Amino acid sequence: MSGDQLRQEFEQSGFVVVGDFLAEDEIAHALADAEAAADALGEDPHRPDRDFWGVHSRRLSGEALDRPGLNAIVRKPELHRIAQRLLCEDCVYDGIGMQVYLPHRGHKQSWHTDTDPDDLPFSCLTMVIYVQDQTPATGMTRLVPGSHRTPIEKRFPDHADLPGQFAAELPAGSLCAFQSTTWHSATENRSDRPRFALVARFCRPEYQRDRVPQYYGRMRHARGARRSGRPMFDHPTDEGSYPWPETYDPAELPFL
Known part of the structure; x- marks a missing residue:
């Protein structure tokens, strides 16, 4: 897919998939590092707030991910070239994280967006790199094509299948890049092994956390x-979190 085709698909759907992003040796080294990082996780703490938001996974960042195989992915020139094609030539690298979906723990994520559409242009590009085959058993990323143009404004089932959704059943070495306002979720890991989602983020130069610290962390679930x-809070407010006062009629969702 050419750069123009990549950008066109990204702008239309809110996401794009790039196959064969990693070579076999890169996959092997990154997977070994991911497994080592997961082995050092320790206990899985219970967090009632995450129960409310339907988010059940472990997130790693910082020193835990400072490993040769993972660093090599971040340094890949192609990663930055893809970000430039999708976002802008002077986009800024915004860091790396990793979601770990442990087996037999009910680990999955509810439908959500990573940023609030009201914050544009301070949105970011999320790039998920897969170092394992993504299957219904391991769990998969799900996205709704075109949803980046429609903010979540009402309540609906946290983990339900949505009309027109795309389930990223992809081979190891694939990359899925999506706009931070695209509706996405992760299905439950029902396998016997942890599932890893390595996440790199890029942003426009006008959005950097030290410039707009109050922005980061505004999400719609x-x-x-x-x-x-x-x-x-129990009512809509800009001062904190709150539940949606209304629920979507199922007939509304297909028109995303």
Whole structure:
């Protein structure tokens, strides 16, 4: 797919898939590092707030991911070239993280967006790199094509299948890049091994956390507006998180 085709698909659907992004040796080294990082996780703490938002996974960042096989992916010139094609030539690397979906723990993620459409142009590009085959058993990323143009404004089932969704059943070495306002979720890991989703983010130069720290962490979930680190309210407010006061009629969802 040419750069122009990649950008066109990205703007139309809100996401794009790039196959064979990693070579076999890169996959092997990154998977070994991911498994080592997961082995050092320790206990899985219970967090009631994550129960409310339907988010059940472990997130790693910082020193835990400072490993040769993972660093090699971040340094790949092609990663940055894809970000430039999709976002802008002067886009800024915004860091790396990894979601770990442990087996037999009910690990999955509810439908949500990573940023609030009201914050544009301070949205970011999320690039998920898969170092394992993504299957119904391991769990998969799901996205709704075109949903980046429609903010979540009402409640709907956290983990339900949505009309027109795309389930990223992809081979190891694939990359899925999506706009932070695209509706997405992750299905449950029902296998016997952890599933890893390595996430690199890029942003426009005008959005950098040290410039707009109040922005980062505004998300829309299937249950409500989530403001990381802010108190929970029972009514709509800009001061913190709150549940949506209304519920979508199922007939509304196909028109995303």
